[in-house]
Amino acid sequence: DTAVSQTPKYLVTQMGNDKSIKCEQNLGHDTMYWYKQDSKKFLKIMFSYNNKELIINETVPNRFSPKSPDKAHLNLHINSLELGDSAVYFCASSPHRVADPTDTQYFGPGTRLTVL
């Protein structure tokens, strides 16, 4: 009964490849997020979708493309992977449609991406 799940947990790939990370939440939440935690441990938001609509798009290279087929899923596709993309990527979700800061975000276990 995992609330927010991500696959794969580990991903090792060569520079220049294209890869995807999948995220699913079974909490019935309307809003989903992708975060990146880099080697300095900064946890920074990349994207957010509310009911399949993009609402946050931080300064992220356009090699990163989120895709939300339905409100329970938010996948992250990365083209032409670079060494600097190596990080842990966390998916998260929160309940409400309205931008409410008291809307707690629930995180997945993370995907550790290593680009060689």
Place this chain on the structure above:
Amino acid sequence: DQQVKQNSPSLSVQEGRISILNCDYTNSMFDYFLWYKKYPAEGPTFLISISSIKDKNEDGRFTVFLNKSAKHLSLHIVPSQPGDSAVYFCAASRSGTYKYIFGTGTRLKVLA
């Protein structure tokens, strides 16, 4: 431009004593603050939060204090237990946005 700072990367405390984790922020528009706890190989889990209209929020062994004038918040854990050993992230948010801004975390080690 780090708007949320946790200046202590690590902290060690004896079991049964108080753990105090600190967080500073620079953006006076933040009006909601949270603490998350993270174990290795897991995602962050929500611990406790506080709105800017309050200066204290308590939940069991965990209390968060907010000093708006100093732009400072702290998390107190009393008594500390070995299971509390984890990385603690402070986060801040502003009404009207979906964004959490996280600090870099403080690794707490509770010694038995």
